[in-house]
Amino acid sequence: MPAEDVHPVAPQCGDCPIRHRAVCARCEADELDLLEESKYYRSFEAGQTVIWSGDRMDFVASVVSGIATLTQTLEDGRTQMVGLLLPSDFVGRPGRETAAYNVTATTDIVMCCFRKKPFEEIMLRTPHIAQRLLEMTLDELDAAREWMLLLGRKTAREKIASLLAIVARRDAAIHLRYPEGTMTFDLPLTREAMADYLGLTLETVSRQISALKRDGVIELEGKRHVTVPDFDRLMSEAGDDSDGGFLP
Template identity: 80%
Template sequence: MNLTQSFSQECSDCPIRHRAVCARCESDELERLEEIKYYRSFEAGQTVMWSGDKMDFVGSVVSGIASLTQTMEDGRTQMVGLLLPSDFVGRPGRDGAAYDVVATTDLVMCCFRKKPFEELMNDTPHVAHRLLEMTLDELDAAREWMLVLGRKTAREKIASLLAIIARRDVTLNMQTGNSQVVFDLPLTREAMADYLGLTLETVSRQISALKKDKVILLEGKRHVTVPDMDRLLEEAGDDSDGGMLN
């Protein structure tokens, strides 16, 4: 079955609607978006776009995760970001892609034809304002991630990444009133090691340590339960109000 057939393609039923670029759109604005949107699915490992490619679309991640990667002149690569559900891909007003974007897991994107989307932005303050908010949030997250990669211990790095994914899962599912969070970890340990600048052995060791200390519970390698988010945030070196994780 095609990945895009597993959920409704109506904007009103979209699982990311409350966080996406169209979050504040009125019904007439949604109708205009419907006219220029289409869905694309990618299998894990498939390239969504290469750095420098001319982009004819922008869009939002509906489900799955993608990585942003930059390649240096000598061929070495560095993962510089993750795209989670509701994150926006592409930059209106720019012709080319700034990074390689690769599907880390099976990925579904809601895409908009680029030129009509740019015209819609000019006519629709709701879309332009929301995109500005998301861009500023992305900038804040990038600055905070510099702290994670540069100053935190291996244990804090793992806890930070788990907390980011857990908090995003909570907001996407609009959960409230429960400090316990349950989610399926969308990244392999190899991908976590690549993103965090750690060895695979260190990632596995630190996850085992967090499990042993009951900061997290694991069922298999991917099904994670966080009994107490405040404790996970403490392990990440962040205060309990969420900081970079909002």
């Protein structure tokens, strides 16, 4: 996949409001029109379920603003988050009838949806879109596998530090403000949601956050606003060497 054939990032996408890069960027006119026709927006309030696992799902979508989670549950209620959808993330699967996960809005959220049928047809005719989607799916797979390492082998403290590092990085990527290593952001998740993400209980999450604060790795203002005085320190608490090449 030569670089010049890969779509650039969404903001270059003229007036197509969808952030999802496979759809937006460098669209040829015809394709753009076709997508426009099958496109609609839906918004959900914090806490609302977007779709239940097993429900019929006749659309694919990208997150415009807000945050949603993908979760799986065992029948006795144990819950594991398996994905975190931030703005520009894609959800849904061409070629599948029903949803495989619960999708829940954790903040107020706006999604840009496409009816699945037309989307699939466009995908068949425009290699760029299928290839961009493949690339994104491979990125998600990498993220899932990194998460497997976290779930299987990291301690509670390392798990928390990893999550904070990920949120900090995603935030930095958007806001581009990190004077000399200091970062500041809002946690978009409750303690319980963090616990579900990390395979912990909410009490353990709370205790470890308190511990990181006590040890000066982070500072807290209220319960959600976090300052990271030394990102490298946080990364080393997270246990893995590589930063995934995310930060410049």
